[in-house]
Amino acid sequence: MDLQAYQTEGFHDELFDASLRPRPGTELLASRLAEASDGELAQRQRAADKTLLTMGITFNVYGHEAGTEKVWPFDVVPRVIEAAEWAVIERGLKQRIHALNLFIDDVYNERRIVTDGVVPEWLVDSGKCFRGPCAGLKPPRGVWCHITGTDLVRGGDGVMYVLEDNLRTPSGVSYVLENREVMKRTFPQLFAGQRISPVENYPEKLLAMLEYIAPPQARDPRVVVLTPGIYNSAYFEHSFLARQMGVELVQGSDLVVQNDVVFMRTTRGLQRVDVIYRRIDDDFLDPLAFRDDSLVGVPGLMRAYRAGNVALVNAPGTGIADDKAVYAYVPQIIKYYLGEDAIIPNVPTFVCGEPTQCDHVLSKLGEFVVKPANESGGYGIVLGPRATKEQLEDCRARIKANPRNYIAQPMLSLSRVPTVVGDSLEGRHVDLRPFILYGEDIFVLPGGLTRVALVKGSLVVNSSQGGGSKDTWVVHEGRR
Amino acid sequence: MLSRVADCVYWMNRQIERAENVARAVETTLDLALDGTISPGRLWNALVCTFGDEADFWARHGLADQANVFTFLAFDQANPNSMASCLQAARENARTVRDMISSPMWEEINKAHLYVRAAATGTAGIHGPREFLDEMKRASQLITGVTDATMSHGEAWHFARMGRLIERADKTSRVLDVEHYFSPAALRFAPPAAGTSESGLEVPADVDAGGDAVQWSAVLESASALEMYRKEYGAVSRRNVAEFLVFARPFPRAMHFCLIKAEESLLAVTGGAKGAYSNPAEQRLGRLRSHLDYGAIDEILSGDGGLHGFIDGFQAKLNQASDAISETFFGLRSREKSS
Numbered sequence: 001m002d003l004q005a006y007q008t009e010g011f012h013d014e015l016f017d018a019s020l021r022p023r024p025g026t027e028l029l030a031s032r033l034a035e036a037s038d039g040e041l042a043q044r045q046r047a048a049d050k051t052l053l054t055m056g057i058t059f060n061v062y063g064h065e066a067g068t069e070k071v072w073p074f075d076v077v078p079r080v081i082e083a084a085e086w087a088v089i090e091r092g093l094k095q096r097i098h099a100l101n102l103f104i105d106d107v108y109n110e111r112r113i114v115t116d117g118v119v120p121e122w123l124v125d126s127g128k129c130f131r132g133p134c135a136g137l138k139p140p141r142g143v144w145c146h147i148t149g150t151d152l153v154r155g156g157d158g159v160m161y162v163l164e165d166n167l168r169t170p171s172g173v174s175y176v177l178e179n180r181e182v183m184k185r186t187f188p189q190l191f192a193g194q195r196i197s198p199v200e201n202y203p204e205k206l207l208a209m210l211e212y213i214a215p216p217q218a219r220d221p222r223v224v225v226l227t228p229g230i231y232n233s234a235y236f237e238h239s240f241l242a243r244q245m246g247v248e249l250v251q252g253s254d255l256v257v258q259n260d261v262v263f264m265r266t267t268r269g270l271q272r273v274d275v276i277y278r279r280i281d282d283d284f285l286d287p288l289a290f291r292d293d294s295l296v297g298v299p300g301l302m303r304a305y306r307a308g309n310v311a312l313v314n315a316p317g318t319g320i321a322d323d324k325a326v327y328a329y330v331p332q333i334i335k336y337y338l339g340e341d342a343i344i345p346n347v348p349t350f351v352c353g354e355p356t357q358c359d360h361v362l363s364k365l366g367e368f369v370v371k372p373a374n375e376s377g378g379y380g381i382v383l384g385p386r387a388t389k390e391q392l393e394d395c396r397a398r399i400k401a402n403p404r405n406y407i408a409q410p411m412l413s414l415s416r417v418p419t420v421v422g423d424s425l426e427g428r429h430v431d432l433r434p435f436i437l438y439g440e441d442i443f444v445l446p447g448g449l450t451r452v453a454l455v456k457g458s459l460v461v462n463s464s465q466g467g468g469s470k471d472t473w474v475v476h477e478g479r480r
Numbered sequence: 481m482l483s484r485v486a487d488c489v490y491w492m493n494r495q496i497e498r499a500e501n502v503a504r505a506v507e508t509t510l511d512l513a514l515d516g517t518i519s520p521g522r523l524w525n526a527l528v529c530t531f532g533d534e535a536d537f538w539a540r541h542g543l544a545d546q547a548n549v550f551t552f553l554a555f556d557q558a559n560p561n562s563m564a565s566c567l568q569a570a571r572e573n574a575r576t577v578r579d580m581i582s583s584p585m586w587e588e589i590n591k592a593h594l595y596v597r598a599a600a601t602g603t604a605g606i607h608g609p610r611e612f613l614d615e616m617k618r619a620s621q622l623i624t625g626v627t628d629a630t631m632s633h634g635e636a637w638h639f640a641r642m643g644r645l646i647e648r649a650d651k652t653s654r655v656l657d658v659e660h661y662f663s664p665a666a667l668r669f670a671p672p673a674a675g676t677s678e679s680g681l682e683v684p685a686d687v688d689a690g691g692d693a694v695q696w697s698a699v700l701e702s703a704s705a706l707e708m709y710r711k712e713y714g715a716v717s718r719r720n721v722a723e724f725l726v727f728a729r730p731f732p733r734a735m736h737f738c739l740i741k742a743e744e745s746l747l748a749v750t751g752g753a754k755g756a757y758s759n760p761a762e763q764r765l766g767r768l769r770s771h772l773d774y775g776a777i778d779e780i781l782s783g784d785g786g787l788h789g790f791i792d793g794f795q796a797k798l799n800q801a802s803d804a805i806s807e808t809f810f811g812l813r814s815r816e817k818s819s
Contacts, residue, residue: 053594054587054590054591054594055583055587055590056575056586056587056590225579229576230572230575230576235575236578239575239578239579240578240579242579243578243579243580243583247579248481248482248485248579249577249578249579249580250482251484253484254482254483254484264482265482265483265484266481266482266483267481267482267483267486267635267639267749267809267810
C-alpha cells in the first residue's frame, strides 16, 4: 500500500516523522505495511475482530443493554517504542513507584512529608481515597502498591509525560497479553525479522510477586484472585489472570474469616488463604471496616489483614497516591524521598484546592481540561476547548462547590499512531499504560497497553467511551 | 476446589448435554413428521411433553405445530430448557469458571452460544432447521471432546462428567417414555378444543403399545442408539428397545451406563468405594445404580405401573441424587449460614 498518502496532519506521529520517514525502530514495520497488498489490511482487521469474538475477549459496559458485554475493539497496526527510549521510561517508572510507595507508607505512619510541608496535610486528609483505618499499618515487606498502571501520553512536543497514576486496582494488563496473541495469530508477517520484547511472562512475574509478599509464616502460600463477579467491567481480566497463574478465582461469598484467618469454601471443606489479589475497591472489601452495605466483600477481612494473617494486593489505602490532586505533587514527592528529579515529567497541573491556582483555572476555564480528582474510566472530564457554554458553566459551578475535588491541565495534543480505517491508514490519538509490579524488586512489563481513540479527532481512549487498543512493541535495534 | 465453581461446572455440563438431547429429539420428530403416519398435533405435543414443558408451552401457544414447537425448543428465551437458554446459561457458567476450564473449552462454548444467538436472530445464514440441529449436536460433542482432551481429569472434570451423565440418564429415560406422550394424559394442558380441531390432537381410543416399529425406531434415533441397538438385537421391538436404553452397560446413552460412570466420578471426588456410603450423594446415586444392577426388563414391563411407572420412579430418584450432590458439595455456604 502507498504510505506516502498517509498524513500526520501536524500531530506527533509515533510511526512517522513530519516528512513521513519511519522513526527509529519502526523501519521494518513501515516496510512490511508498505508491502501489504490491496485489501489486506481490511482483511487482517476482520480476522482479528473474529478472533477476539470467538476468544470471548470482552469487557462490560455499565448501563449498556444487550447483555452489557462487548468485544474490545483492537487495531492491527502496532505501536512501536524504540528500546533506548523505553529504557528511560522504565527507569522513570521505577523511580516514581519507589517514591510513591514511600509516600503511602509515610502518610499512614510517621507523616514526615506533611510535617515538613512538602504536601499539604489538608490535601492528604481530605482525599476521597484516604483511608483512616489504614493508619499505623505496616504491610508485609513494606510494599503497598504492588501493582500499578501508570498512564503516559506524548505531547505535541514529542515529550512523554505522566498523565495519571493508577495505584488502586488498575486494569488492562490482560489485553496486553491477549493483543500480542491476536497479533501473532492474525498478522504474523509483521513480526518477521524484528526483535520485540516479549510480554508473555507477566503472569509468572505476578505470581512470584504475590508469593513473595505472603505472610512470613505461610509456607507454600495459597494465592487467590478476588473478583466482584462476572458483571464487573474487568471480569475478563480477573479470570484471565487467575487462569494464567493457575490460582483460584474467588468471589466474596467464597471466603470466610474465622479467628482472623481467611478461608475459602471448597468441596472438601474450608481451606486457608494467604494472599488475596483483590480486584475490589477498598470501600467494598470488608463491610465491617469500610462500607457496611457491601455485598461483594468479606466480613472480617481487615482484622485478618491487621493481624498479619493474610496479604492484600494492593494494600488498602493506596488510593491516596492515585488522587489527581496528590499527583500534582509527585515531582516534589520524588525529590523529597529520593533526592532525585523526576525522570518522566508530570503534565503541568493546577490544583483547584489551592485558592490562587483555582482562580487561575476559573479565569481561563475554556483553555483547560478539568478532571475530578478521584474518578476513573475517563468519567467526569471536561475538555474546555471543546465544551459548550453550558458545560463550562456547569463545570465552573462544580469546581466552586468542591474545589478540592478538581484539577486542571492544559489541553494536550496527544500523539497519534496509524490506525486501520477501511483499507487504509489514518492517524488516531493514543496513550500508553505500562504495568509495574513491586515485590522483591520493581518490574516494568515492556511496552504496556496502548489505548487508541478510534473516533476521528477524539482524545478519549477509554474503552467505555469508544476507545480501542493496539499491540505495543518495544523494538530492539538490529535484525533478528 | 471451590464449592461455587464445582456447582457451575456441574450445571454447565448439564446444560450443554440438555441442548444436545433437545436437538436430537427435535430432529427425530422432524423425520416422523415427514412420514406423516402420526398426526402433526399429536406428534409435536409429544415432543414438548418429552422435556416436561407442556404446561409452559400451552400457556403461551394455542397450537402445537412445527413452527411453534421448534421456536419454543430452539430459541425461546422464556423457556429455560430451550437450546438458546441452555447455551446462554452454560456460557454464563463457563464465564464464571473461566479460570478453571481450558481455553479451547471456553472458545467452543462461546462459539456455540454465538451460533445459537445468530441463528435466533436469523443472521447465521442457516438453510433449514436440520443444519441448525446438526450444528447443535456437533457443538455439544465438540465441547465434550475438548473437555476430555484438554482438561485435567481431576476434581473439576469429574464434576463435569457427573453433570453430563446425570443429565443424559434423565433425557434417555424421557425419550423412552414415548407411550406416555401419546396417551390422553399428555394432553392435559392442551386447550379443550384442540382434540377436535385441525391441529390434529384427537386421541385414539387405545394407544398401540407394542407393534409400532416406526415409533420405537424413532426412540432409538432420539438416543443415537439405532445402530448400536441393531448390532445387539436386530429387529426393533418395544421390549428390546426398553432393555437396551435402560440396561445396556456398554452403551454410553443407556441409563445404566450413565449411572455407573457418574458414580465412578462421584467416588473419584470423595475417595469412597462402591458398596458403602459416607454422604447422601453416594447413598442415593449408589442405591439407584444398584437398582439397575439387579433389575430386569421383563419385571419392569409386567410390574406395577409398567414402563411409565418405572421411568417416573427413576426420574424422581435421579432428581434426589442430583439434589444430594448439590447439598453435599455445593451447599457448604447455606449450611454454614444456618448453623
